[in-house]
Amino acid sequence: MISLEQIHRDFQVGDQVVHALDDINLDISAGEYVSIMGPSGSGKSTLLNLIGLLDRATAGHYLLNGEDVTTLSDVEQAATRNRRIGFVFQSFHLVPRLSAAGNVELPLILAGMPAAERKARVAQTLQALNLTDRAHHKPDQLSGGQRQRVAIARATVTEPAVVLADEPTGNLDHKSGGDVINILESLNQRGITLMVVTHDAEIGDRATRRIKMRDGRIESDTQADADR
Amino acid sequence: MLMRDFLTLTGSSLIAHRMRSFLTTLGIAVGIAAVMLLTSIGEGIHQFVLAEFTQFGTTIVSVSPGRTTTHGGSTGMFGTVRPLTIEDAEALKRLPYARAVVPVVQGNAEVEAGNRRRRTNVYGVGAQMPEAFRMDISSGRFLPADDPTAPRAFAVLGSQLREELFGSRNPLGQRIGIGGNRYRIIGVMASKGTVLGFDLDDTVYIPAARALELFNRESLFEIDVMYEEGVSADRVVAGIKKTLMARHGREDFTITTQEQMLDVLGSILNILTVAVGAIGGISLLVGAIGIVTIMTIAVNERTNEIGLLRAIGARRGQVLGLFLGEAVVLAAAGGLAGLILGVGTAQLLHLLLPALPVHTPWLFVFVAEAVAVVIGLAAGVLPARRAAGLDPVEALRAE
Ligand SMILES: Nc1ncnc2c1ncn2[C@@H]1O[C@H](COP(=O)(O)OP(=O)(O)OP(=O)(O)O)[C@@H](O)[C@H]1O
Numbered sequence: 052m053i054s055l056e057q058i059h060r061d062f063q064v065g066d067q068v069v070h071a072l073d074d075i076n077l078d079i080s081a082g083e084y085v086s087i088m089g090p091s092g093s094g095k096s097t098l099l100n101l102i103g104l105l106d107r108a109t110a111g112h113y114l115l116n117g118e119d120v121t122t123l124s125d126v127e128q129a130a131t132r133n134r135r136i137g138f139v140f141q142s143f144h145l146v147p148r149l150s151a152a153g154n155v156e157l158p159l160i161l162a163g164m165p166a167a168e169r170k171a172r173v174a175q176t177l178q179a180l181n182l183t184d185r186a187h188h189k190p191d192q193l194s195g196g197q198r199q200r201v202a203i204a205r206a207t208v209t210e211p212a213v214v215l216a217d218e219p220t221g222n223l224d225h226k227s228g229g230d231v232i233n234i235l236e237s238l239n240q241r242g243i244t245l246m247v248v249t250h251d252a253e254i255g256d257r258a259t260r261r262i263k264m265r266d267g268r269i270e271s272d273t274q275a276d277a278d279r
Numbered sequence: 280m281l282m283r284d285f286l287t288l289t290g291s292s293l294i295a296h297r298m299r300s301f302l303t304t305l306g307i308a309v310g311i312a313a314v315m316l317l318t319s320i321g322e323g324i325h326q327f328v329l330a331e332f333t334q335f336g337t338t339i340v341s342v343s344p345g346r347t348t349t350h351g352g353s354t355g356m357f358g359t360v361r362p363l364t365i366e367d368a369e370a371l372k373r374l375p376y377a378r379a380v381v382p383v384v385q386g387n388a389e390v391e392a393g394n395r396r397r398r399t400n401v402y403g404v405g406a407q408m409p410e411a412f413r414m415d416i417s418s419g420r421f422l423p424a425d426d427p428t429a430p431r432a433f434a435v436l437g438s439q440l441r442e443e444l445f446g447s448r449n450p451l452g453q454r455i456g457i458g459g460n461r462y463r464i465i466g467v468m469a470s471k472g473t474v475l476g477f478d479l480d481d482t483v484y485i486p487a488a489r490a491l492e493l494f495n496r497e498s499l500f501e502i503d504v505m506y507e508e509g510v511s512a513d514r515v516v517a518g519i520k521k522t523l524m525a526r527h528g529r530e531d532f533t534i535t536t537q538e539q540m541l542d543v544l545g546s547i548l549n550i551l552t553v554a555v556g557a558i559g560g561i562s563l564l565v566g567a568i569g570i571v572t573i574m575t576i577a578v579n580e581r582t583n584e585i586g587l588l589r590a591i592g593a594r595r596g597q598v599l600g601l602f603l604g605e606a607v608v609l610a611a612a613g614g615l616a617g618l619i620l621g622v623g624t625a626q627l628l629h630l631l632l633p634a635l636p637v638h639t640p641w642l643f644v645f646v647a648e649a650v651a652v653v654i655g656l657a658a659g660v661l662p663a664r665r666a667a668g669l670d671p672v673e674a675l676r677a678e
């Protein structure tokens with residue numbers, strides 16, 4: 052489903068070129084649960100952003116469902132992000148002036164969905180994440196764990212094929228972090244392809260496929276044992 | 280994105296920063312209010328002055344002695360200007376389309392009736408004055424068509440002067456002294472009020488020839504010629520010119536048409552309007568800078584939000600639209616507040632000072648609001664383009 056061929060992503064910093072991604076070849080099938088680990092600056096976020104069409108490769112090809120998306124226009128990329136991809140960030144990125152429901156509604160508003168249909172979808176998604184009684188709270192009235200659940204609701208309300216989570220537990224305590232991972236895993240069990248970037252080995256090891264990165268390259272790519 | 284959602288989203292960010300939205304709006308509001316207030320008063324005065332002018336009718340041409348060139352200088356220095364005389368006025372009466380010809384001499388003199396005295400306006404005019412100036416007589420009759428060079432000593436009183444001198448007594452047939460000469464009152468004019476600063480009620484009208492004598496003058500102030508409707512002003516001017524040139528031998532007089540007077544009036548008012556526009560323009564410019572500033576701050580503050588919107592599928596155009604929308608809503612709200620403020624203040628002024636005419640044309644209202652919206656667009660373009668041009672990854676990483 053996701054297929055990266057000889058992907059490079061270079062950054063020009065002054066007169067120096069940083070190879071954030073250096074010849075990445077990667078195939079991920081639908082429904083996989085992938086963790087990406089590696090030291091700081093190894094290119095994990097860059098890889099995730101590229102897969103999420105937030106960033107463009109300097110060289111190489113990226114096929115999403117067999118379609119080459121490297122050459123899509125800005126408008127087409129935006130539409131793809133809206134429909135097929137869900138992002139979860141370390142720092143939640145909720146819009147502070149909107150309620151939980153308002154935040155979850157945003158991707159549907161951008162897609163131009165009529166209000167009635169939207170309300171039903173939002174209510175259903177909040178319900179699934181146990182947030183119904185928090186629907187009208189502003190982000191600053193929610194705990195960290197609740198905020199990340201709202202962010203997950205926002206990422207999944209469009210029923211995307213892929214959810215990309217960049218250190219989703221990085222700002223959370225152990226307990227809420229565990230809850231968030233459980234929720235993400237339950238999404239994966241419903242068939243959503245899940246990619247999680249993490250520094251936490253315990254979390255990384257829960258994935259069925261574990262990718263380790265170093266200096267913009269994939270250092271190891273292992274399939275979990277049958278014990279999980 | 281649906282229009283309603285667009286507005287809700289735009290509104291939510293403006294409401295989230297109520298205070299500064301309000302202050303930014305105020306900048307535009309003050310500008311629009313100033314323009315509306317000043318143009319309302321300006322228009323009111325325009326209409327007022329126009330009505331004052333045209334109440335004498337629009338088919339009047341006036342002839343005054345001396346030649347003023349377009350440069351404002353006088354050619355009188357090439358020789359003495361021949362006076363404009365009663366005979367000149369008589370000659371003009373023979374023009375085929377002249378309906379009424381009125382010689383005018385004006386001055387001040389002491390008027391006494393019995394033991395009452397009053398210093399007042401004296402107009403020396405011709406018998407056709409009521410017809411030419413559309414003035415009515417309330418009792419008696421106006422000056423008769425005597426021999427214009429040797430008229431009888433009759434006088435007609437303005438309504439206020441009658442009041443002052445005679446109170447409730449009947450003045451008709453009474454004798455009064457004007458500058459030492461005796462006159463018999465034969466009529467009283469209906470009240471006309473103040474026209475362009477001249478009180479036409481506190482006035483006495485006497486034959487022009489007698490007024491010339493009274494003020495010891497050779498020349499009339501002017502001769503007003505009222506012509507038939509439908510005749511072009513140019514033809515009348517040409518006719519008057521020909522008659523007077525034949526009598527004076529050269530063009531030592533000036534002919535002013537009502538049209539020219541209205542033109543002069545119009546150009547003065549246009550200069551006023553431009554000045555008001557410039558003042559308003561400056562305050563609107565300041566308001567626009569306020570919007571640019573606040574929108575730039577908003578884009579900086581909400582860089583993360585912009586990154587997020589892009590991540591969840593907003594196109595560049597949608598981000599552009601959202602920020603542009605905020606700027607336009609700010610400006611449009613300011614425009615609306617300014618309209619209410621400006622027109623409200625104008626009406627209030629009118630209530631407090633009924634003499635001050637105000638008038639707000641609907642067209643101005645729409646134009647002002649449209650200008651506000653355009654200002655919002657112009658002020659919002661730069662910050663909004665910056666927001667739309669942000670790289671999503673960098674926007675998300677921004678602190
Ligand atoms: N916009 C940029 N300009 C220049 N260099 C960049 C940019 N973005 C990333 N890099 C560089 O690319 C490399 C990879 O960065 P990336 O953010 O992907 O690392 P990471 O693995 O996610 O690190 P962390 O675990 O700290 O989040 C780093 O060396 C970083 O400095």
Ligand SMILES: [Mg+2]
Pocket residue numbers: 095096097217
């Ligand atoms: Mg990272």
